[in-house]
Amino acid sequence: MSSPMASFALFFFTLIVLSSSCRYAIGSPNNKTFLSLASRIGINYGRLGNNLPSPYQSINLIKSINAGHVKLYDADPETLMVLSQTNLYVTIMVPNNQIIPIGADQAAADNWVNTNVIAHYPQTRIRFVLVGNEILSNNSDQDKQTWSSLVPAMRKIVTSLRARGIHNIKVGTPLAMDVLRTSFPPSSGAFREEVAAPVMLPLLKFLNGTNSFFFLDVYPYFPWSTDPVNNPLDFALFQSNSTYTDPQTGLVYTNLLDQMLDSVIFAMTKLGYSNVRLAISETGWPNSGDIDETGANILNAATYNRNLIKKMTANPPLGTPARPGSPIPTFLFSLFNENQKPGSGTERHWGILNPDGTQIYEIDFSGTRPVPSPGSLPKPSNNVPFKGNVWCVAVEGASEAELQQALNFACGQSNATCAALAPGRECYAPVSLTWHASYAFSSYWAQFRNQSSRCYFNGLARETTTNPGNEHCKFPSVTL
Secondary structure, eight states, X not given: OOHHHHHHHHHXXXXXXXXXXXXXXOOOOOOHHHHHHHTSOEEEEOOOOSSOOOHHHHHHHHHHTTOSEEEESSOOHHHHHHHTTSOOEEEEEEOGGGHHHHHHOHHHHHHHHIIIIITTTTTSEEEEEEESSSGGGOOSHHHHHHHHHHHHHHHHHHXXXXXXXXXXXXXXXXXXXXXXXXXXXXXXXXXXXXXXXXXXXXXXXXXXXXXXXXXXXXXTHHHHHTSTTTSXXXXXXXXXXXXXXOTTTOOEESSHXXXXXXXXXXXXXXXXXXXXXXXXXEEOOOSOOOTTSTTOSHHHHHHXXXXXXXXXXXXXXXXXXTEETOOOOEEESOSBOOTTOOSSGGGGOOXXXXXXXXXXXXXXXXXXXXXXXXXXXXOOSXXXXXXXXXXEEEOTTOOHHHHHHHHHHHHHSOTTTTGGGSTTSTTOOSOOHHHHHHHHHHHHHHHHGGGTOOSOTTTTEEEESSOOOOSSOOOOOEEO
């Protein structure tokens, strides 16, 4: 094993706790209906943006990229009505805040199914109902109460569907990779102790008994980007000539996604469920991000998603080293860049389409067209970490009322944040809202970044490597 891969292996052993011999193959369930479903790549359709097309326009865009399946984060009736006029398979979601009442009351489950399934089915080709979204990633007392209600809610949804004669809609729940306490090497995959027995065992029993899927949100970008100097980018983008061999199983890995998927398969096997089928409810690569978010660029996003589609639409299916030949239903994240998602810059840049419907890069979900040459895409400049100073300034064209509110917030958190903006002080002039807000944003961000503060301010701020100060006023900065 080469030195970069050795560093990668050591790193990955501890990372996701934070995010080929046939005798080791683990359960490869297969049938024609499943193959048809799995070979149609899906798209996640989120709507956290104030500039997105209507559901009608969005569904037409989904059809234009040859997606076979659309996953919603709710059961929006307008969207489901539009989808009834298409041949798209559909996945809908029970919101996290409805899990506890549905888990406690069959009548609540019946009401949810009547309103969100029966009202649209079978004209709308609903195939999955997902109960909650990554609920095991949250750890408050309220969240833990939701944990205990998860499987009861799933059972009651199934009971309601069966009582209405519906047997071809599967029920599941999407979980993130942080459900694992260890994930590398893949054979060491194991669930977190606090969820293994009380949540995962009954969940796996339910999925196995209903022939449903373990839905996983899995992003190779995150483990790669935590140490981009030592982790091979090509291994994360399905382009590596290097391989990694699991020392316990002898299984050979050619990409990071397969390692992550197999770690979940081995975790399920340790609890006695080696045959529960995997589905990828979210995966993708960001097309942009903050300055410190290495590797978030259009070329990497296009490369990852194109190669992902090629892998997942292969005929016969490729599967993973632990489950060779097993098809994996896959939903790419996401349809649009969503400008109202909070958090770091990458959160708003997972889309394959701009809000006006134009493609950020060419992509075809059918997997039948030749993969386009990357030569037409912008050459990335951020595949290695940025070193230098970064400032946080107000965006152009921001609402003055919102800017003033954000300025007041930034200056109100500490007496030191905006002291230099006082009349007569070094940064008071020029007296403009944009100038004062930019200073306040930079000062606040520099002061509180170590407490997970972001240069965002509800979309009113952006990062820059150009010093916004002048000879009289030195803006605070963050050094990367």
